[in-house]
Structure formats: structure tokens, C-alpha cells
Amino acid sequence: MTSIDVQDLTKEYGTKRAVDHLTFSVLPGRVTGFLGPNGAGKSTTMRLVLGLDRPTSGTATVGGRAYATLDEPLRHVGALLDAQAAHGSRTARDHLRALAASNRIPERRVDEVLEQSGLGSVARRRVKTYSLGMRQRLGIAAALLGDPPVVLLDEPSNGLDPEGIIWIRELLRELAREGRTVLVSSHLMNETASFADHLVVLGRGRLLADMPMREFIHARVQPRVRVRTTDGAALGDLLARHGIEAVEGEGGRWTAFDARVEDIGRLTSAAHLPILELASEEATLEQAYLDLTGVETEFAATPTTPQTQEA
Amino acid sequence: MTFAPALRSELIKIRTLRSLLWGLAAVLLATTAFSALAGLDDSGEEFDPLFSTFFGVSFGQIAAITFGAQAVSAEFQGGALRLSLAAVPDRVRWFAAKAVAVGSPALVIGLVSGGVSLAVGKAVLGSRASTLTWGEELRGAVGCGVYLALMALFAAGIAAVLRSGVATLSILIPFLLIVSFVVGGASGTVADFLPDKAGQVVLHENWDGALGPWTGLGVTALWAAAALTAGAWSMRRRDA
Known part of the structure; x- marks a missing residue:
């Protein structure tokens, strides 16, 4: 070998x-x-x-x-x-x-x-x-x-x-x-x-x-789900009720952390909220890497913030 | 791994760089052309027919050291050395192959230069070369080849220490052109043992210093060997 x-x-x-x-x-x-x-x-x-x-x-x-x-x-x-x-x-x-x-x-x-x-x-x-x-x-x-x-x-x-x-x-x-x-x-x-x-x-x-690369990414970056419905406020309530951490982005788009599309799809369906958009955001190597090296980077001019990538 | 593949590789490197081939051509050209010109001038008081025949060596050697320095310094450009040493990790063997690849074409071209200079020089000198014996002529021609090869190796060794062709030439060329001409006039001093002064005794019909033709070349060989040893040592010791 x-x-x-x-x-x-x-x-x-x-x-x-x-x-x-x-x-x-x-x-x-x-x-x-x-x-x-x-x-x-x-x-x-x-x-x-x-x-x-x-x-x-x-x-x-x-x-x-x-x-x-x-x-x-x-x-x-x-x-x-x-x-x-x-x-x-x-x-x-x-x-x-x-x-x-x-x-x-x-x-x-x-x-x-x-x-x-x-x-x-x-x-x-x-x-x-x-x-x-x-x-x-x-x-x-x-x-x-x-x-x-x-x-x-x-x-x-x-x-x-x-x-x-x-x-x-x-x-x-x-x-x-x-x-x-x-x-x-x-x-x-x-x-x-x-x-x-x-x-x-x-x-x-x-x-x-x-x-292994997969392990490296998953150990450092939580999976996220991006979801948009006709009623952003109702969606926020729904997620909060089920204990899913989420933040509201622009245009009524919510990003749910540590969640899966399957779960959120079921929840919105049960709540009769019409879905306009539902996608899982794959964690990227870049996010994981920056998370790891953020503190280590010798020549970093400014603190780096992970950029989310459209999945 | 044996020596032959490393040598073959280094010979390919020499053959495939046009600037090095031009350098070798310049050795031949400068040596023979200036030898012929020297024969036309008969005003010198200390006329030495043999040295007149090989007078161009003083110029040919500039081309020879340029060749030797460039062949080595090409390795210090843009990480070429790392690739060479990745292929031949034994650095002393690698440098020995490089030295043989520099020395052997220099010797061949030097011998050709010697032969052509002799023929041309004798033709130009005519009856003034009549005192030369066959043995002296052979000694001069062979000595010319060996001397030029040794100067190329001397420069190669220094280039390996300095890791730069420009630095090597900016030390050696002024040295050969100025120092040697200035202190060179004084015979019977330590100047006799300078690499160029010592090695050029072999090109004279008459000499009066401490060194004879072959001992003189021996001294030049020692200079070249010392430079190559320093180069090999530097190659071994330092990170590539």
C-alpha cells in the first residue's frame, strides 16, 4: 500500500x-x-x-x-x-x-x-x-x-x-x-x-x-431549509410552535435551522399554508472551512462571515 | 539508480536550450577569430608565436564561463531545481551529472577551437611561426581545449554556490578582464596561481613563472575542483 x-x-x-x-x-x-x-x-x-x-x-x-x-x-x-x-x-x-x-x-x-x-x-x-x-x-x-x-x-x-x-x-x-x-x-x-x-x-x-469531507461539512454546518409561503407571519408562528428555530429573510422567505424539508413540508401542508418555495440548503465546504479557520486565519483582514450559497 | 540516466537527462537539457548552444558556438567563434586577429599584429616586443596562435582564448573563455554559469543558473529559475531534484534526489550525483554535462561539450568545443585556432593562427603568422615544434603545437591545442573546459566548470561551480548566473558573471568577467590583466603583468608572484594565469601557461612557447604548462593546467583544475566541491556542498546542504 x-x-x-x-x-x-x-x-x-x-x-x-x-x-x-x-x-x-x-x-x-x-x-x-x-x-x-x-x-x-x-x-x-x-x-x-x-x-x-x-x-x-x-x-x-x-x-x-x-x-x-x-x-x-x-x-x-x-x-x-x-x-x-x-x-x-x-x-x-x-x-x-x-x-x-x-x-x-x-x-x-x-x-x-x-x-x-x-x-x-x-x-x-x-x-x-x-x-x-x-x-x-x-x-x-x-x-x-x-x-x-x-x-x-x-x-x-x-x-x-x-x-x-x-x-x-x-x-x-x-x-x-x-x-x-x-x-x-x-x-x-x-x-x-x-x-x-x-x-x-x-x-x-x-x-x-x-x-472525510462529508463528515467535515456536517460536523460544522447545520443543514438549513429555505421556505416561502403566501403568509409569512403564519409560517413564522407555525415554525415557532413546533420549536423550529428560524429567521425571516426578505420577501417573506424563512430560513429554518436544523430542520429537514420533509418535516416542514408536512407541517405547512397540515396547516393549509400554500407553499411557494421549499428547498434544503446544502451546507458547503466553504462554510465549514471558514467556520473552522475563521479564528486561525493569519492574514484575515476582517472577520469573515460565512456566505450562504443558493442551493 | 545509476549515474548514466542522470547524465543523459542533463545532456538533453544542454542540447535543448538554444542559448547554451549559442554559448558553445561563441567559444569557437571568439577563440578562433581573435587568434587570427592577433596574428596580424607583429608589434609586440615579447612575441610568443604559440600564444599568438591561441590569443583568442582570452575572449573564448568569457563565452565558456557564460556557458558554464548559464547551464547551472537555469536550474535556479522558477523552481526548475525542485523538479530536477525530485527526479534525482541524490544531490551530489545530480550535480556531478550536471558538471559532466557542462564539462564534456565544453571540452569538445574547446579542442575544436584549439585545432582551428592553431590552423588559422599558423596560416596568418606564416614564417613567424616557424620555431614551433609539432609537440608544442599539440600541447597548445589540447591545452586550449582543457583550459576552456576547466573555466566552464569553474563558473558552473561558482554559479551553484551563488545560485545565480548574473552574480557569477559579474564576479568572473571583471576578474578575468581587469584583475588578471592588471596583476597579471607581474610574473613570478602569487598572480601566477590565478586560475586563468596558471592555465594559460600551456599556451605559451616560453614561460618563466613557477608553473609549467601541465602544472599550470593542474592549478586551474584545482580551482575548478574547488568551485565544484563548494557547489556540491552548497547543493547538499541547502533546501531546494
């Missing part, structure tokens, strides 16, 4: 502690979203896993081994750290050829991953002519080059166009379905919610959460 195991990992730069006694595992067969505000230590943790930075203390292993001891590591772990890693004056194909040669990966894999990332037609163009989104695709192609069982991607959706966002989402789901271990950092909540099964959340270098 190829999991990523981070054990009591700490990294200090001078007096600043970027990663603080971090312990978690990333398991195969699912996409793990790696969340946290800027400067929370996500990228540092990824560099430590790849043996690029040296930990102050603790260990990070892939499949039980330190990355630096892996033979032909690109065949074990593929990583996208920085979309600017390819030299602008080289063609995408030459960039990948050099990378492939270092791990004795056959050259046909280069063309395969270029096709897979949608760069087949521009493979022989120099990287400096690429948009950020194309560079991002090239970085992902590099990560897939060795057909690795473990994939680490740092902000892969950066700069991608809508089509690219859908592509990366499908790709990540596919990689997890194939049984690979997939760790994807992001600060885009809706994006992460669309592909992650599991979450690891950091704040100021510390582990804030490590749990």
Missing part, C-alpha cells in the same frame, strides 16, 4: 515555524484535499515529503520510505509544485524528455502524457509561449510521466480555464479510482469540494482536521 505518512513533522525557517508537529496519512484510492490559508504550510509539507527541504524534526515517508531513498522516484511519486518549473526557452516535449531520461522512462510516455494533458498539438512549442493554464497542464503532465501510484499536486487548478478545471476534476477522480494516492492542495473551496473525498486542513502549520 502506497500511502504518504507524515509523522510529527516540523520545519522552522529561522524563528518562524512553517510546519508544526504535523501528523497525518494520505491513503490510496481517494482524493485528499489539502486545505489551509496562504502560509499554512501546505507547500512546505509537500516539499518535505519530496525531500526537497529538510525537516527540523519528524519524518515524511512515501510507502514507508523516505523519498530520497526511492529508486527512480518519478515512477513512485509524481508532483506538481510550481508551474514555472519548465524553462521558457525549451519546448514542452524537450522538457519532459529530459525529465523522463533521468528516471529511464520510455520516450513514448512523454507523448502519452502530453496527449493526456491536452498539449499534444503544442508539444513542440517553447514553454514561454504558453499561458499559465498550459504551463499548469505541462506540470501535471510531468507529474504523470512515471505513471506513479502517488500524486501530489500543489494548486493544480491555478490559471486553468473552465474547461481545464473540469479536466483536472475528472483526472483527479480517475486517478483515485485507479487506486492511486492523490493529495491536492487548494485554497478554492468549491473546487476542492468537487473532487475531494477526504480533507486534511492546516492552519499555521498545525493540523486542524483530517476526516
Whole structure:
């Protein structure tokens, strides 16, 4: 089993502690979203896993081994750290050829991953002519080059166009379905919610959460029901009588907390209140995340208030 | 993992960057062109026919150190090094591969430059080159190639320590152009042991310093080795 195991990992730069006694595992067969505000230590943790930075203390292993001891590591772990890693004056194909040669990966894999990332037609163009989104695709192609069982991607959706966002989402789901271990950092909540099964959340270098995404959301955000009838006041009375906490919004629309559509539908029906609108408001990852990190966010300028999302 | 795949990868990187190929072409061009020009000037009091033949090395070496510095500094742009070290995590092996990939094309182009300079220089000098023996000519041509390769490696090592091609060149070029020309006149001093001064003894028919042709190149090789060792040490020690 190829999991990523981070054990009591700490990294200090001078007096600043970027990663603080971090312990978690990333398991195969699912996409793990790696969340946290800027400067929370996500990228540092990824560099430590790849043996690029040296930990102050603790260990990070892939499949039980330190990355630096892996033979032909690109065949074990593929990583996208920085979309600017390819030299602008080289063609995408030459960039990948050099990378492939270092791990004795056959050259046909280069063309395969270029096709897979949608760069087949521009493979022989120099990287400096690429948009950020194309560079991002090239970085992902590099990560897939060795057909690795473990994939680490740092902000892969950066700069991608809508089509690219859908592509990366499908790709990540596919990689997890194939049984690979997939760790994807992001600060885009809706994006992460669309592909992650599991979450690891950091704040100021510390582990804030490590749990399935559904569980994470439901533990932090109450389900809500939005309801509107012809008689807002009567609806308010009805809800209050049944002990359902609710607030009135604009246009006679009520939002009931900790309730289900089934219950409210029955109540209004029994009370002969004509319903104009009845919908459950799905809790979003964004709400749950902001609830968790609100106090932890290092660079928050103003206190953040959760935005409700139209479900 | 063995050394060969890492070397193959580094050689591909050199071959696929046009600026590096131009750098190598400039070594050949500058060395031979300035050697030919030097042969036209016969006013010098201390005329050395062999050094006249290889005079262009003083200019070719600027191209050689630019090549060496750029080949390494390309890795310090935009996270390229992280990708390289993710592929080859053994940093000393990676840097050794980089050094061989820099040194071998520099040596080849240096030897070609030496051969062409010799042919052109002798043609321009005509009868004034008649004192040169076959052995001296061979020594000069081979020495020219080795010297240029060593200077490229010297620059590569320094670039790895400074992590910047611009910083490397802004130290080395003034050093070669000014320091060496100024203190270089004084023979028999510590200046004889400067990397360029020492290595260029091999290009002279007559020499009077502490170092001979091969010991001089040996001193330059020590400079290059020291720079590369410092580069490897810095590579090992620091976060990528």
C-alpha cells in the first residue's frame, strides 16, 4: 500500500515555524484535499515529503520510505509544485524528455502524457509561449510521466480555464479510482469540494482536521431549509410552535435551522399554508472551512462571515 | 539508480536550450577569430608565436564561463531545481551529472577551437611561426581545449554556490578582464596561481613563472575542483 505518512513533522525557517508537529496519512484510492490559508504550510509539507527541504524534526515517508531513498522516484511519486518549473526557452516535449531520461522512462510516455494533458498539438512549442493554464497542464503532465501510484499536486487548478478545471476534476477522480494516492492542495473551496473525498486542513502549520469531507461539512454546518409561503407571519408562528428555530429573510422567505424539508413540508401542508418555495440548503465546504479557520486565519483582514450559497 | 540516466537527462537539457548552444558556438567563434586577429599584429616586443596562435582564448573563455554559469543558473529559475531534484534526489550525483554535462561539450568545443585556432593562427603568422615544434603545437591545442573546459566548470561551480548566473558573471568577467590583466603583468608572484594565469601557461612557447604548462593546467583544475566541491556542498546542504 502506497500511502504518504507524515509523522510529527516540523520545519522552522529561522524563528518562524512553517510546519508544526504535523501528523497525518494520505491513503490510496481517494482524493485528499489539502486545505489551509496562504502560509499554512501546505507547500512546505509537500516539499518535505519530496525531500526537497529538510525537516527540523519528524519524518515524511512515501510507502514507508523516505523519498530520497526511492529508486527512480518519478515512477513512485509524481508532483506538481510550481508551474514555472519548465524553462521558457525549451519546448514542452524537450522538457519532459529530459525529465523522463533521468528516471529511464520510455520516450513514448512523454507523448502519452502530453496527449493526456491536452498539449499534444503544442508539444513542440517553447514553454514561454504558453499561458499559465498550459504551463499548469505541462506540470501535471510531468507529474504523470512515471505513471506513479502517488500524486501530489500543489494548486493544480491555478490559471486553468473552465474547461481545464473540469479536466483536472475528472483526472483527479480517475486517478483515485485507479487506486492511486492523490493529495491536492487548494485554497478554492468549491473546487476542492468537487473532487475531494477526504480533507486534511492546516492552519499555521498545525493540523486542524483530517476526516472525510462529508463528515467535515456536517460536523460544522447545520443543514438549513429555505421556505416561502403566501403568509409569512403564519409560517413564522407555525415554525415557532413546533420549536423550529428560524429567521425571516426578505420577501417573506424563512430560513429554518436544523430542520429537514420533509418535516416542514408536512407541517405547512397540515396547516393549509400554500407553499411557494421549499428547498434544503446544502451546507458547503466553504462554510465549514471558514467556520473552522475563521479564528486561525493569519492574514484575515476582517472577520469573515460565512456566505450562504443558493442551493 | 545509476549515474548514466542522470547524465543523459542533463545532456538533453544542454542540447535543448538554444542559448547554451549559442554559448558553445561563441567559444569557437571568439577563440578562433581573435587568434587570427592577433596574428596580424607583429608589434609586440615579447612575441610568443604559440600564444599568438591561441590569443583568442582570452575572449573564448568569457563565452565558456557564460556557458558554464548559464547551464547551472537555469536550474535556479522558477523552481526548475525542485523538479530536477525530485527526479534525482541524490544531490551530489545530480550535480556531478550536471558538471559532466557542462564539462564534456565544453571540452569538445574547446579542442575544436584549439585545432582551428592553431590552423588559422599558423596560416596568418606564416614564417613567424616557424620555431614551433609539432609537440608544442599539440600541447597548445589540447591545452586550449582543457583550459576552456576547466573555466566552464569553474563558473558552473561558482554559479551553484551563488545560485545565480548574473552574480557569477559579474564576479568572473571583471576578474578575468581587469584583475588578471592588471596583476597579471607581474610574473613570478602569487598572480601566477590565478586560475586563468596558471592555465594559460600551456599556451605559451616560453614561460618563466613557477608553473609549467601541465602544472599550470593542474592549478586551474584545482580551482575548478574547488568551485565544484563548494557547489556540491552548497547543493547538499541547502533546501531546494
